[in-house]
Amino acid sequence: MVEAVLSKRRSLGNTGETISAIALGTWGIRNENDAFTTLVKGVELGLNTIDTAEMYGSGRAEELVGRVVKHVGRDSVFLITKMLPDRLKSRYDVLKHGRAALRRLGVDEVDLYLIHWPNPTLSIQEQVKNFESLIDEGLTRYIGVSNFDESELVEAINSTKKADIVLNQVHYSVLRKEIEEALLPTALKHHVTIQAYTPLERGEVLRHPKLVEISTRINKPVVQIALNYVIREPYLAAVVKTENVKHLEEIAQTLEWGLTPDLIEVLRKL
Ligand SMILES: NC(=O)c1ccc[n+]([C@@H]2O[C@H](COP(=O)([O-])OP(=O)(O)OC[C@H]3O[C@@H](n4cnc5c(N)ncnc54)[C@H](OP(=O)(O)O)[C@@H]3O)[C@@H](O)[C@H]2O)c1
Structure with missing residues (x-):
């Protein structure tokens, strides 16, 4: 299985790097021991991209991911975390909270830092400018966004001076396809990776009757059908x-x- 997992990776913006087509999420953890075991096993299986955020468990998820990274080795994981929009008011706040997150994660830099959602009290230009200080100071290798709609994404792309926006992490699933209208084609046009969260x-x-029926017909689990739908193209990934x-x-x-083109069409119309 590891070979199949490692061969199915997704492009990360224009970086030339790839991330696992399916990343491991850390929101709403119920049992930290179980989560630790599962995350370590996931990395061993080749699902070596982990997504966390300072918001999750008020820092506890980042600490847990830090223990996982220590266990598997820093080079074995592509590490994504997210900063709360309130921090984006100044370069000082961005760096202060970025350094605190790195301490919780036990690393010198993350691979990708995302703005968790846009700050409605600041211009996109201002928040991107302040967020880019993470690149200046070497706290992250790449930057991206989350929960940005089409116009916010375009503004963010046009606001960067130091590094490209490589990824937008958004709600997307076979049952919630709103992004297919405008955001998805625009992101793909700009080579910004879309990472689907809450894909299940x-x-x-x-419990969706049509998905259950398809699952029975093609003899594949619903979970795999739902995930394969949102990762069907090179710039589409999931967490x-x-x-x-x-x-x-x-x-x-x-x-x-993978899904056949015919089945993708059926699911597109679901
Ligand atoms: N950027 C954002 O604003 C944002 C928002 C939401 C989520 N996220 C990220 O995206 C990640 C995933 O989203 P999510 O946690 O909201 O929802 P999700 O991945 O769609 O669903 C997670 C739920 O599905 C269950 N599950 C997983 N695999 C299963 C399987 N094979 N069979 C049956 N049930 C299964 C899990 O239970 P078990 O644990 O029991 O398997 C869990 O309760 C989050 O953890 C977080 O990292 C980001």
Whole structure:
């Protein structure tokens, strides 16, 4: 399975680097021991991109990810974290909170730092300018955004001076396709990777009658159908959360097969 997982990676903006098609999420962790075991196993299976945020567990998720990174080795993980929009008012605040996050993660730099969602009290230009200080000071290798709509993304892309916006992490699933209208084509045109969060709708996909019917017909789990839909192209990736090794294995097996163009069309119209 590891070979299949490692061969299915997704482009990260124009960087020439790739991330796992499916990253491991850390929101709403119920049991830290189970989450630790699952994250370590996920990295071993080749799902070696981990997504966290200072908001998750008020810093506890970053600390947990720090323990995982220490266990598997820094070079084995592509590390993504996210900064709260309130921090973006000044360069000073961005660096202060960025350094605090790196301390919790136990690393010198992350691979990708995202603005968790736009700060409505600041211009996009101002927030991107302040956020770019993370690049100046070497706290991250790349920057990106999350929950930016089409116009906010374009403004962010046009505001950068030091580094490109390489990724926008947004809510996207086979049951929530709003981004397909405008955001998705615009992001792809600019080579900004779209990373779909909540791709299983926290379990809702498992109960969807049409998805269950397709699953029975093609003899593949609903979870794998739902995930394969949102990662069907080179600039489309996903981030999914599990604390259950059986669930993790089912998730990883998504990368052992792909949807036919006909099935993609059926799912597009769902
Ligand atoms: N940028 C943002 O604003 C934002 C917002 C939300 C989420 N995110 C990120 O995206 C990640 C994923 O999103 P999410 O946690 O909201 O939702 P999700 O990944 O769609 O769903 C997670 C839920 O699905 C269950 N699950 C996972 N694999 C399963 C399987 N094979 N069979 C049955 N159930 C399964 C998990 O339970 P078990 O643990 O029991 O497996 C968990 O309850 C988050 O953890 C976070 O890192 C980002």
